Amino acid sequence: MNLIARFLKWLVANPGTKIASLVLAVIMWFFAQSEQVHQKVFYVPVEIANIPSQLSLFSDVDSRVEVRVEGLGKYLMMLGNDDFTARVDASGVEDGRHTMNVSPQEVVVHSDKQVKVLVVQDGSEVTFRLEERAKRKVRIRAEVIGLPAKGYVIYGKPLVYPDNATIYGREEVLTAIEEVCTETVDCSGAVGDVTVQVGLVVPLDDLRILSPEEVTVTVFIQPVDRQEFTSSQIMIRGFPQGGGTVLVDQVSPQLILDGAKEELDKLTEDDFVVWVDVSKLSVGVHILPLHVNLPGGIKLVEMTPAEVAVQVVAKEEMK
Numbered sequence: 001m002n003l004i005a006r007f008l009k010w011l012v013a014n015p016g017t018k019i020a021s022l023v024l025a026v027i028m029w030f031f032a033q034s035e036q037v038h039q040k041v042f043y044v045p046v047e048i049a050n051i052p053s054q055l056s057l058f059s060d061v062d063s064r065v066e067v068r069v070e071g072l073g074k075y076l077m078m079l080g081n082d083d084f085t086a087r088v089d090a091s092g093v094e095d096g097r098h099t100m101n102v103s104p105q106e107v108v109v110h111s112d113k114q115v116k117v118l119v120v121q122d123g124s125e126v127t128f129r130l131e132e133r134a135k136r137k138v139r140i141r142a143e144v145i146g147l148p149a150k151g152y153v154i155y156g157k158p159l160v161y162p163d164n165a166t167i168y169g170r171e172e173v174l175t176a177i178e179e180v181c182t183e184t185v186d187c188s189g190a191v192g193d194v195t196v197q198v199g200l201v202v203p204l205d206d207l208r209i210l211s212p213e214e215v216t217v218t219v220f221i222q223p224v225d226r227q228e229f230t231s232s233q234i235m236i237r238g239f240p241q242g243g244g245t246v247l248v249d250q251v252s253p254q255l256i257l258d259g260a261k262e263e264l265d266k267l268t269e270d271d272f273v274v275w276v277d278v279s280k281l282s283v284g285v286h287i288l289p290l291h292v293n294l295p296g297g298i299k300l301v302e303m304t305p306a307e308v309a310v311q312v313v314a315k316e317e318m319k
Contacts, residue, residue, distance in 0.1 A: 039118065040076045042067050044084040044107060046126050050091035056170050056206060058129040065102050065124050071115030083111050088126050099127045134171040135210065137164050140200065142217045143181045146188030153297060154187065155220040155260035162212055165200055169207040177203055185217050194219040225261035226301065230254055231274040234290065238279030240312045246278050249309040253290060259298040271295055276308055285311045 043064045048057055065086050069076065086102045102124045104117040142158035165180050183198040195218045200209050231253045236246055253274050257264060273293045278286075287307050292300055 036073055037070060038073045038076055039068055039070045040079075041121070042069055042079070042084055043081050044086045045082065046086045046088060046102065048090050048126075048128050049087040050089050051130065052091065052093065053208065054133055054168075055090075055093075055095055055130040056133045058131050058170070063126060065126070066121035067104075067107055068118045068121060069115050070118050071113065075113040075115055079111060079113060079115065083113075084109055084117075086120070086126075088128070090128075090130065093130065095130050095132045097127065097129045099125050101125055131170060133168040133208070134174050135166055135168045136174045136177070137166050138177055139163060139179045140165050140215055141179050141181050142219070143184050143201075144187055144219055145184045146186045146190075148187055148190045148221050151224050152191055152221050153224050153258075153260050155222045155263055155297060158185070158220070159218040161216045163215075165212065165215075166210040167202075167207050168210050169204070173204060173206055177207065180209065182215060182217055185219055187219050187221065190219075190221045193221050220260075222260035222262065224258050225264050226256060226258050227264045227267075228254060228256050229267065229269070229272070231269060231272070231292075233274075234308060235273055235275040237275050237277050240278050240281040240283075242283070242314075244283060244315055245313045246281075247311040247313060248276065251305060251308055253292075254304045255292065256301040256303075257294070257298050258301050263295070263297055267295070267298065272298075274303075276310060278310060278312070281310070281312050283312050283314045285309060 044067045046063050046065060051057060064081070067084060067086070069079075069084075085108045087106050087108055088100050088102060089106065090098070090100075102120050104120055107117045107120065109115060109117070140160050140163055142160050144154070144158055148154060160182065167174065167177065167180065180203055181201050183201060185194060185196055185198060187194050195216065197214050197216050199214050200212075202209060234248050234251070234253070236248065240246060255272075255274075257267070259267075272295070275291050275293070276288050277291070278288070286309070288310050289307055290303060290305070292303060294300060
């Protein structure tokens with residue numbers, strides 16, 4: 001038997017044992033490699049850090065630098081590009097265009113893996129532009145969450161002091177901002193006024209709040225009161241199909257309203273509107289539901305009657 005035939009016979013004999021041996025050899029090789037020190041190149045995102053408070057980054061830095069890292073193989077194989085950040089220190093710089101080099105010391109590893117940044121390869125320069133921040137005063141809106149205890153309601157608008165804030169950032173961004181919000185004020189289960197000191201929320205990452213750092217917010221809580229009101233007129237909204245004259249049955253709806261006592265005490269008929277929608281009605285008599293528009297914080301409990309008769313008269317019938 002020639003040498004080739006003998007090798008082929010050996011190769012096909014006991015295939016399971018040979019495959020297991022091969023797999024074991026590969027595993028041992030990988031294990032040996034994982035316990036040895038290797039080097040690997042990563043393409044690391046760049047971040048501009050320590051920008052002076054009076055300046056703003058004109059646009060995001062969309063660039064990466066090539067970084068060579070050393071460590072055990074088992075650590076390097078578990079890391080990716082985004083496990084590192086190259087932070088360029090912009091402290092002390094003025095507005096304008098800047099080009100700075102990234103040093104190994106400025107590469108941050110976001111992992112507990114024991115690796116060492118050796119060098120930042122050629123092309124480590126990062127170019128960015130800083131602009132002087134513009135300032136603007138905007139109103140402050142209280143962000144209220146939660147409902148008071150049963151039988152209580154929030155009365156009126158929350159009081160915010162001071163009620164405006166000075167923000168700064170790029171001018172084109174500032175022009176789109178009309179207000180900033182407070183951190184949330186939770187009124188869940190409250191049975192009396194809620195007064196807290198809270199910070200302000202920056203609406204965009206590129207903006208900063210110059211002042212104030214905190215504001216005082218008071219949310220007014222009152223027991224629910226119930227009162228009865230009468231509407232002397234019913235407003236008509238919409239237009240009937242094909243035109244014509246709309247005649248509404250002369251009724252005076254009685255409304256039972258819930259709300260804070262102080263709110264209800266000052267409520268007059270001019271503050272709410274009872275109306276009926278006659279949109280696209282045909283000629284004839286119709287029974288339609290009544291609707292009411294109420295101020296914020298006031299709730300309709302019942303309206304009597306809840307419906308009204310409406311007659312649409314054709315133009316020629318009116319002659």
